[in-house]
Amino acid sequence: MRQSKLFTKTQKEAPKDEVSKNAQLLIRAGYIHKEMAGVYALLPLGVRVMNNIANVVRNEMNGVGGVEVSLTALQDKSVWEKTDRWRDEAIDIWFKSKLKNGTEVGLGFTHEEPFTEMIAEQVNSYRDLPILAYQIQTKFRNELRAKSGIMRGREFLMKDLYSFSRTQKEHEEIYAKIAEAYQRIFDTVGVGDKTYYTYASGGSFSKFSHEFQTLTESGEDTIYVHEEEKIAVNEEIINEPSVRNQFNLEDFIPQKAVEVGNIFSLGTKFSEPLNLTYTDESGNSQPVIMGSYGIGIGRLMGIVAELLSDDVGLIWPITIAPFKVHLVQLGDDDSVKSEAESLYQALVASGVTVLYDDRSLSAGEKFAESDLLGIPFRVVVSKKTLADAVCELKDRKTGSVSRIEKDALIKEMKKYA
């Protein structure tokens, strides 16, 4: 993409109503636009990062046998009444509205109920199971207090997968497989080393649920971390006897963290009230064993922005960066322009995503903006580089600069196509 066509602007200063680092950086760099408290629009660069993160998640979910669907945001009240989760006293974060005829509807804050109903329509026999189905969709939660930029909003993108198993054993195998996929996701997007598999309160069908918590000072949760074992325990259950029995808490140290994913066993909590059953090998009707697995895609983007940045801007990992290469043309010289243009064409032809800064601005401004945007590789074409028949390649993360011939550069960048 040519930067002259990118309509977003960068700003030197963040709006004063943003305190959180993720929102400050993402707004300054032109990735997001604040619509209102806790509600952010995605600008072109933001869309690209969000899609990339979603695709990382999608690939892993497909890899463990997940099948993608897309349920509705508008919710039928009657489905939620079956599990008693329609009442405001039960769920206080519903956004509710009415149809013209007076029928009440809600905007989905999660999808266990409609998902279970949808699956019940499809499942009859043990031969139909297990099923892993997921969606990547916008959720709506009427939070009393939105905070921390895009980390806790009222409207946000989330991946939610639901597993439907015949037996507890089968469920547990799936659960473990998804936990591994989750860790790979966090590794891939660049926060794996700071993300801990965290024991949290389980609910009625299991001793624990598990959260994936990423360490950060701006986190709203406190977890107790065991560095060597790479596990943690959420503060909320730290005083429970079962926890004290299972873990030697002396080895755990408290840290601030943000929950980027969670997985939990639902047992038959939803399948029973919503009549999701199957006929087993003996001809008996059995309730389906369920699990639920969430990842906040938008929150993940926020945490990456926050953790992988420095004092001049964002630093995207190559896996989710909006573009792999930021090609910067310096000066208005015709020879420079045509060289940059041909390099741009060649990189794009090799399948590399490129943001090509074809504008006539001062070098300083272009560099400062490039640093702020955080694209992994910056390639400069200028009179200087042209004179030596090379390009300049800078790694945004390490800051290392090298000179490389055009063909070698294309070959190198092609690795990231």
Add this chain to the structure above:
RNA sequence: CGGGGCGUAGUGUAACGGCUAACAUGCUUGAUUUGGGAUCAAGUGACUCCGGGUUCGAAUCCCGGCGCCCCGACCA
């Protein structure tokens, strides 16, 4: 929902109850520049969040509303 703070050009800040609401940045035009948000000049841009009130006079004080941020509570 309890507590605290704040609303002034696009953005960031200033302005004792008193002059035409200032400065920086952005944007426009021109010139000089072209390897770190460059320099100079001339422009542009504000019903001071909204509605009431006090006062000779309100960005400034008072009341109400709306919005935003922070702390807490809440958070399958």
